Amino acid sequence: MREKVELARAAVAGFELRAVLAVLSLARSTWYYHRDGPPAYEAKYRHLRKPLEAIAREFPEYGYRRVTTELREAYGERRNEKVVRRLHRLWDLPLLRGTRVPKPSGVRRAIRMAGSRVNLVEGRVTIEPLAVFYTDFTELVYAGGRAKAYLIVILDHRTKLVLGEAVGERANTDLALQAWDRAVATLASLGQTPRGCIVHQDQDSVFTSYAWTGRLLLVDGCRISYALDGARDNPAMESFFGRFKTESRSLLQDAETLPALANVVAKRIAHYNQRRRHSSLGNRAPLDYLHTLIQEG
Numbered sequence: 108m109r110e111k112v113e114l115a116r117a118a119v120a121g122f123e124l125r126a127v128l129a130v131l132s133l134a135r136s137t138w139y140y141h142r143d144g145p146p147a148y149e150a151k152y153r154h155l156r157k158p159l160e161a162i163a164r165e166f167p168e169y170g171y172r173r174v175t176t177e178l179r180e181a182y183g184e185r186r187n188e189k190v191v192r193r194l195h196r197l198w199d200l201p202l203l204r205g206t207r208v209p210k211p212s213g214v215r216r217a218i219r220m221a222g223s224r225v226n227l228v229e230g231r232v233t234i235e236p237l238a239v240f241y242t243d244f245t246e247l248v249y250a251g252g253r254a255k256a257y258l259i260v261i262l263d264h265r266t267k268l269v270l271g272e273a274v275g276e277r278a279n280t281d282l283a284l285q286a287w288d289r290a291v292a293t294l295a296s297l298g299q300t301p302r303g304c305i306v307h308q309d310q311d312s313v314f315t316s317y318a319w320t321g322r323l324l325l326v327d328g329c330r331i332s333y334a335l336d337g338a339r340d341n342p343a344m345e346s347f348f349g350r351f352k353t354e355s356r357s358l359l360q361d362a363e364t365l366p367a368l369a370n371v372v373a374k375r376i377a378h379y380n381q382r383r384r385h386s387s388l389g390n391r392a393p394l395d396y397l398h399t400l401i402q403e404g
């Protein structure tokens with residue numbers, strides 16, 4: 108919840124509050140509560156937070172009535188049901204039912220509603236440089252095959268330039284945002300911003316998380332595109348990863364630690380961007396091709 112509030116805090120300067128809260132599925136009361144600090148009501152009942160959290164963890168299927176009874180009989184706290192219900196809302200305590208299917212996030216609901224329109228890349232005939240980026244994770248094996256890590260890159264459609272990359276032990280949102288931060292820094296060095304660009308990816312939980320979508324949509328002003336058929340709808344990434352791992356396999360295998368692996372990847376990405384010639388780019392390296400397009404434009 109705190110993650111959503113921080114995203115909303117960063118976005119409200121440039122967007123209407125109602126729109127920001129709708130995208131993040133954040134209740135207005137929750138927003139004001141975290142923005143303004145806990146009300147006096149919460150301070151009055153602060154001592155009940157630990158027992159209510161303990162009950163919620165042990166009996167996630169309990170509703171307010173049974174929680175109220177458990178609070179009274181197990182902890183000696185005589186409170187009425189209205190107080191318990193209000194404290195649950197204030198503290199976002201889980202009230203899950205064992206047979207209830209989890210409610211899809213706002214991002215998942217938006218994807219379902221968009222249907223095939225969620226793929227913003229398919230069917231485009233002309234794509235300008237630094238206008239459409241692809242991203243995904245791939246597994247890297249290193250230390251002679253004894254260890255594995257994950258690589259994520261941000262790849263430009265037109266120039267094949269890798270704008271950002273990150274290597275880590277887990278394919279999670281933090282790692283994705285590291286790669287994105289580097290991509291934004293690369294764009295800045297080229298005198299560009301990500302505003303208005305399209306970022307295309309599959310529907311992995313990382314790429315549908317509030318942290319990822321909120322950063323790209325609300326903070327950086329990007330448009331988000333999703334593959335409808337997983338990797339098959341993101342062939343540029345599959346092609347890049349296939350070439351990269353084939354050409355770098357021995358160097359990756361020789362890296363004995365995660366920092367050493369990240370160093371190898373950084374050097375190979377630099378070589379790819381600055382030196383490796385691509386037949387689709389007229390036998391030029393991505394960075395050289397990009398500078399040519401900029402000069403011509």
